[in-house]
Every structure is written in C-alpha cells, then in structure tokens.
Amino acid sequence: MNKITVLANLVSLFGLLQLPANAVQLVVPAYFAPSPTGLPPASTPNGTADWNTLIAAQQAQRASNQLPIVAIVNPNTGAGTAGDRAYYQQVYTDFANAGGTLIGYVPSGYVGQLINPTASCQPSTVQTVVSCAQAYQTLYPNIISGIFVDEFGIQAGTNPHLTATQVKDFYTQIYNGIKGIDANWTVFGNPGSNAPIDFLRQGNSGGANTLITYEDTGANYPANRPSDYVNSFPSSTFGNFVLQAPESSLQSIINTAVSRNVGYIFVTDDGADGNPYDRLPTYFANELSIINNISQARPVAQQVPEPDTWPMPIVGVGAILAIRYRKRAGVKG
Numbered sequence: 001m002n003k004i005t006v007l008a009n010l011v012s013l014f015g016l017l018q019l020p021a022n023a024v025q026l027v028v029p030a031y032f033a034p035s036p037t038g039l040p041p042a043s044t045p046n047g048t049a050d051w052n053t054l055i056a057a058q059q060a061q062r063a064s065n066q067l068p069i070v071a072i073v074n075p076n077t078g079a080g081t082a083g084d085r086a087y088y089q090q091v092y093t094d095f096a097n098a099g100g101t102l103i104g105y106v107p108s109g110y111v112g113q114l115i116n117p118t119a120s121c122q123p124s125t126v127q128t129v130v131s132c133a134q135a136y137q138t139l140y141p142n143i144i145s146g147i148f149v150d151e152f153g154i155q156a157g158t159n160p161h162l163t164a165t166q167v168k169d170f171y172t173q174i175y176n177g178i179k180g181i182d183a184n185w186t187v188f189g190n191p192g193s194n195a196p197i198d199f200l201r202q203g204n205s206g207g208a209n210t211l212i213t214y215e216d217t218g219a220n221y222p223a224n225r226p227s228d229y230v231n232s233f234p235s236s237t238f239g240n241f242v243l244q245a246p247e248s249s250l251q252s253i254i255n256t257a258v259s260r261n262v263g264y265i266f267v268t269d270d271g272a273d274g275n276p277y278d279r280l281p282t283y284f285a286n287e288l289s290i291i292n293n294i295s296q297a298r299p300v301a302q303q304v305p306e307p308d309t310w311p312m313p314i315v316g317v318g319a320i321l322a323i324r325y326r327k328r329a330g331v332k333g
Contacts (some may be wrong), residue, residue: 023295024257026288027070027239027264029277030054031105034091043278050280051091055098057288062099066292070264071095072148072188074105074277078121079135089140096143103146103188104136110155111162111170123151126170130177137181146186147178149208153191153199168198171207186210188239194227200237210264213238218245218267221253230261239264243271247283254290265291 032044034051044050058069073092075084096102109115109123116122121132129149136144154167175187189199189208192215200206214224221242230238240262242253250267257265268281281287 023067023235023263024254024291025067025070025236025264025295026291027072027103027266028054028280029074029105029241029266030071031074031275031277032279033075033087035087046279051095053280053284054100055091055094057284058095058098058100061288061292064292067295068099068101069288070101070103072103072105075120077116077119078106078132079104079139080120082139084120085139092140092143101145102140102143103148103186104133104140104144105148105150106132108149108151108171108174110151110153111167114151114155126173126177129174130181133178134181144182144185146188148188148190149174149178150190152189152208152211153195164196164198168196168205168207171199172205175201175207188212190215192216192241194225197227197229200233210237210239212241212264213262214240214242216241216243217271218242218249218253221245221256226260233261235261235263238262240266241276242267243276245269247286250283250287251290254287254294258294 030051032047032050034048054069054071060066061068073088075088080088092102106121106129107114107116107119107123108129112124112126112129115124120135121128123129123132133147136147149171152171154162171189178185178187186209187201187207188210189195190212191199192212194213195211198206199208199211201209213226213230214221216224221240226238235258238261240257240260242257242265245253245267246269253267254265267287268276269283270276270279270281
C-alpha cells in the first residue's frame, strides 16, 4: 500500500467522526388536539392533558440536559387553517419555548394518488405538497424545525406505471421545495417499512434526511429485519413507530431499535381503536425514562467532537504524512 493510499484511508477514517453519535431520541406523533376552553374535541378527549404532559416532560428534559423530545404536529392532515391555529398555537409555542422540536405533518398521497377530500392538504402534485409545508411557516412562524412527509413512496397496488426513478424524482423535488422554504428544516419521510436507499438524501437526490422504516405493531417488531444499508448511516437517519405494544415489551423494543441503528423511536399501547396517535402512551413517563437512560449510558468514546475541535489535528496528521511521502519520493518543496 503506497503513502497516498494510506493518507486517503486516514482522511476517510477521520471523516467518520463527522457522523453524530448513536443516540436514541423520543419522537411523538402528537396528533391530539387541545382546546382553548379546556374542553378538547371528542375525538381526542385527553388532548389538553396530553399536551400539558408533553410540555412538562420537555421542560424536564431541558432542565436535566437531555435530548429534546420531537413532536410531529398535525392540525388537520396538514397545517390546517387560521381557524385551526386557535386550538394549537399556544401549546405549540409553549412546547417550542421549552426546547422541544416541532415537525409539521404533510401527506404526499403516495406520489399524489391518495387524496383526502376533507383534509387541509390536497397532495396531488409536488407543488401542492410543498405548499402544504409552506403553510406551517405561515401559520406557525419560527417554531417549526422540519417537515414530516407521510404516505412516502408507492402504496401497494397503486401507480404500477411509475418507475423507481420517477418516484425518487417526485420526492427529490418535494425535498428541494421544502428546503427552499427553510434550508435548516429537517425532512422526515414515512414509507412505514424498509425502503430503497434512493429515498435517502444523498448528494443532489433523494427525498428525506430521516426515514421511518417501521410503522406496525409490537407483535411484529421482533421479526422485522432492517435493510442491509442501515449501518452505513448515522442512527438519526432512521425512525421506528411501534404500535399496540404492552408496557411489558417496552424495554425490549427500545433495546432492539437501538441495536438496529434506529435513532428516533416511538412506542405506544394505542392503536386498537384504529388511531394510534390520538393520545400519549399510558407508559409515556417510563418510555422517556428508558430512552434517557440509554442515551446517558453511551460510552464517551462514541461522542463526536465539536466540529471546530477536530479539523486541525486531522490536517496536521495529513500534512505530516504528506511531507514524509514527498521527501521519500524525492519531491522538493
């Protein structure tokens, strides 16, 4: 192996330090509605109490220097209207002010094919999906940190005429449009199962920074096997939603998620009624405690240096090897 190869390998090795440390973070699809009068809508009867719990939990996270909770918000299958904002503005603001991360939900209709006529977002084209994302910036300015693109990919039995390239291009354009609204936003995509690697943002193509690669019951979770490529990416690239899971399986499910390089996890006992996201899990406090304990237990060696602390040593080592190579090769300079 020549010195140039050694140097290239060393730079590649140090480049890995740029990846975030493997950490597990709670993400909550918070689709429950509070009420400004304290009387929540009948569809989410515990909405106000659940939001108060979520806000208090996030305040405790910040006070104890824990990772923030990520809440996916969904006023009306999208950002909704100014009328919907009356229900949500205060709790969203309180959660964000406590240090929580808010991600706005938008549907994408499985490449624009599945449209809910009563929803505030009608995702028939790339532009309509991007407009749905823009609505969060308009209605809830400065408190949204990203967009959660649901119905990501092709639903079984639909769009048989679309090629893989056309699907990738559809979501690449949505990603570009969302980043055009706010370049700092994170884009989540939810295929709900293992997905092609092309769905991930790589270079100038791909539609998501993070993919939800599991959205199914706790009973099916042990047998699920992630795609072969997952360990080539940081854990923040993947999330799992595990539904209808009893508390007795909670620790095991979270441990399994971590072993599968999953960085975002949500486990709930809800879902038997057909809607797993209309309340917090009954074991919410225990779930958050388990996640915090796992994140705290990470070895120090897995922690990544701050960006401004590692370039000089890397450059220094590279320069030394380069000088040695040049001298041995008889190169002057």
